[in-house]
Amino acid sequence: MKIFLTGGAGYIGSAAAAALLESGHQVTVFDSLVTGHRAAVPDGADFIEADLGDHELVFEALKAQPYDAVMHFAAFAEAGESMREPGKYFENNAHHSLWLLEACVQAEVKRLVYSSSAAVYVTSDELLLEDARLGPSNPYGQTKLMVEGLLDWYRRVHGIGYAALRYFNAAGALADRGEAHAPESHLIPLVLQVALGQRPEVRIFGGDYPTSDGTCIRDYIHLSDLVSAHLLALEALEPGSQMIYNLGNGSGFSVRQVVETARKVTGHALPATDTDRRAGDPARLVASSEKIRGELGWSPEYSDLEHIISSAWEWHRTHPQGYK
Numbered sequence: 001m002k003i004f005l006t007g008g009a010g011y012i013g014s015a016a017a018a019a020l021l022e023s024g025h026q027v028t029v030f031d032s033l034v035t036g037h038r039a040a041v042p043d044g045a046d047f048i049e050a051d052l053g054d055h056e057l058v059f060e061a062l063k064a065q066p067y068d069a070v071m072h073f074a075a076f077a078e079a080g081e082s083m084r085e086p087g088k089y090f091e092n093n094a095h096h097s098l099w100l101l102e103a104c105v106q107a108e109v110k111r112l113v114y115s116s117s118a119a120v121y122v123t124s125d126e127l128l129l130e131d132a133r134l135g136p137s138n139p140y141g142q143t144k145l146m147v148e149g150l151l152d153w154y155r156r157v158h159g160i161g162y163a164a165l166r167y168f169n170a171a172g173a174l175a176d177r178g179e180a181h182a183p184e185s186h187l188i189p190l191v192l193q194v195a196l197g198q199r200p201e202v203r204i205f206g207g208d209y210p211t212s213d214g215t216c217i218r219d220y221i222h223l224s225d226l227v228s229a230h231l232l233a234l235e236a237l238e239p240g241s242q243m244i245y246n247l248g249n250g251s252g253f254s255v256r257q258v259v260e261t262a263r264k265v266t267g268h269a270l271p272a273t274d275t276d277r278r279a280g281d282p283a284r285l286v287a288s289s290e291k292i293r294g295e296l297g298w299s300p301e302y303s304d305l306e307h308i309i310s311s312a313w314e315w316h317r318t319h320p321q322g323y324k
């Protein structure tokens with residue numbers, strides 16, 4: 001298939017682009033490099049360096065070749081930042097996605113795979129099924145839910161089939177691809193930066209959540225398992241169809257458990273201090289991914305936190321400056 005892939009210079013999009021190429025698909029990466037890295041775009045992909053905000057250019061790019069599908073990873077993805085600058089998120093994540101959908105209509109592209117998020121759900125002590133209560137805790141999650149709504153109307157009105165994949169926390173690395181955001185806000189890379197001597201200590205945001213040890217609980221999914229789900233969703237996606245799937249492991253780990261596991265993996269003491277809660281963080285988000293396992297036969301290989309952190313550590317240790 002010919003795939004138009006937004007955000008393919010980022011952490012998850014670049015890994016997906018590489019896997020698509022390995023499976024024999026053709027890939028055009030569309031990325032402004034606002035948070036991504038040119039070096040992360042895999043060899044073999046065509047690359048358009050441009051911003052989704054340039055709606056005319058997006059229209060032209062999508063019409064330039066007969067694409068079979070769009071995979072839409074590009075977004076701002078820092079929940080904490082979205083609590084300070086909501087407009088930045090509504091503009092980039094929601095408004096520009098609307099115009100990408102309009103471009104799909106014009107170019108007659110009938111399949112779209114979308115990077116949604118666990119941030120659409122209300123915090124819960126139960127495993128979250130896809131029909132669990134929705135209620136984002138931050139504007140970032142709201143933008144993801146808004147785009148899911150847009151997708152469904154474009155399916156009903158224009159027959160665009162979509163798969164909304166609600167990722168829980170993407171984590172870990174492949175041999176040549178890892179997480180490199182600047183500034184970094186994700187827990188595992190932040191902790192590993194302490195092990196590399198790039199930060200003095202781990203700051204734990206909030207020790208008073210109603211959880212077993214007072215810190216937030218999240219579900220971590222390995223990058224390669226996330227990517228394999230995209231390939232399955234793409235294969236199964238038909239024009240006019242709708243899929244919504246959680247992508248997680250079904251195991252929740254607290255911030256303290258992540259830090260403790262990282263101590264074991266790295267052999268560093270990793271000093272940690274509790275600080276105030278970060279606005280917009282729900283207490284607990286853990287997935288049930290039974291639906292995608294049952295319907296698409298997805299089976300994640302790496303549910304073990306130690307393995308996930310080890311793979312991230314290997315990448316950070318060998319790429320201390322990320323892609324630079």
Ligand SMILES: NC(=O)c1ccc[n+]([C@@H]2O[C@H](COP(=O)([O-])OP(=O)(O)OC[C@H]3O[C@@H](n4cnc5c(N)ncnc54)[C@H](O)[C@@H]3O)[C@@H](O)[C@H]2O)c1
Nearest residue numbers: 007009010011012032033034035036051052074075115170
């Ligand atoms: N990382 C996670 O744990 C996680 C969890 C849930 C959902 N997601 C979603 O997955 C997707 C990818 O996340 P990531 O962690 O790889 O983020 P990332 O920041 O590494 O990648 C995003 C990419 O999109 C590009 N981009 C952003 N806005 C753009 C625009 N207007 N025009 C062109 N390119 C633009 C960036 O340059 C970057 O390369 C995002 O949609 C994110 O919301 C991520």
